[in-house]
Amino acid sequence: MNKSKKMLVSVAVLAALTASTGAVQVQAASILRTVGTHPVSRPLSTVEDLRAMMQDMSGDIQAGMSAAGNADLFPLVQAHIAQYPQTQIAIVDYLPGQQIDWMLFRRYGKGRVKVARDVTWGGNAPLSVFEFMIDKDGQRYTFAVPLQCGNLALKESVPAPMPVQIVQQQAPVIQQVIKEVPVPGPTVYVPQEVIKQVQVPVPGPTVYVDRPVVREVVRQVPVPGPTVYVPKEVIKYVDRPVQVTGPTVYVPKEVIKYVDKPVVKEVVKEVVKEVPGPERVIHVPGPTRTVVKRVTVPGPTRTVVKQVVKEVQGAAAQCCESPFHFIADVGYLRQPEEADYGLGRLGVEYVINPHFSFLALAGGAAKISGDAGADAFLLDLMVQYNFYQCTSAHGATWSPFFLGLGVGSWMTNGEDEVPSEDSQADYIAEIGLRIFGAPASTSAAIFVEGRVGTDELDDMDKYGRIGGGLRFRF
Structure with a gap:
């Protein structure tokens, strides 16, 4: 296999891992912790701002509702907002734990409108939204628009309340009675007798008042910290016994x-x-x-x-802490086929959630000694998992151990025909121990790493590389 073909294989493996890692990130995005990162529009403060957003971005919002499967509700939503204050629009707060069927968003405020489904608000403070309801075909749809980003969302869909039938009572009928009274002489007709009309009060229609539902959410949040006695x-x-009262x-x-x-x-x-x-x-x-x-x-x-x-x-x-952190690695790698390398890498870490994070690192492996191998440029992509320590009577803390898996590129100017010097795609595995700090703060850790070429698994004992080093996170 020549050098160009090996480089194509490396790029294909890296692209496959990047796609799978992105899938993990989308799946974990069902818990919404902050708003404003992927807005549909600028922040809103009044219903007039909401009306202007529906007029200026009607095409994008209609496309997003069509992707969500509710295109038939777009004209009703647009008309409801346009007819305010004849229609009802309220500002309510959603507490953490509030379930939302779907929410529109634009990645970093650019591009076409997309749909996120089964969203749970998991922020540290209530989420303020415009809320209004629309009835159609026996269903009541509750829509919400967060004030901070303008991302239209469908909170829930429930059967609409049955209309109350008003029964009207017929008015009493006025009857005319003619009495024939026998008297001497001609027949005399007495004037009509009028039956009085009685007015009976009839109960009016039932009025339903829309009230925001406030759900109390109780969460047990693990707080990292030392053991407390x-x-x-x-x-x-x-x-001696003592009698007291x-x-x-x-x-x-x-x-x-x-x-x-x-x-x-x-x-x-x-x-x-x-x-x-x-x-x-x-x-x-x-x-x-x-x-x-x-x-x-x-x-x-x-x-x-x-x-x-x-x-x-x-x-x-x-609640606006950045998920990105800088990473710096320094260490040593040993190749059994007589080569020693000094390892140095820089990169970034993207925190998906407290357990998972994605690392992208670039650097080099400088050959220190040995008869084989050559200096190499490194481009590594890894997924890191932080272990969680079980709760106890004194609280719960994060475990200092973490595990990493990924792929990378080992690119050299050595001979392609020499297995210990050629460029290739590597499988990477590492395990680490945090010596101070926590997963959500600045930390330092020691790690052990092993890597082997994707086409050299059978010769791992000859061409595999194993070593370790220090990792600093800022």
């Missing part, structure tokens, strides 16, 4: 947990409720000291209800 009260036991008094305790970032202060408040029970703690004065004793006495004990109040300080509440 809560001090316990030391109780000394004395054998009166209620038990418990002093509330304040427990402060220290974490790295963000700084979270948890205040544990104890609410005391007296209930029947056998034990309590008292202080008994002695001649030269105060002895703390636990005794059994008749009377109430307590039920403690703990209320945890979290105070987030600093910039921890910000």
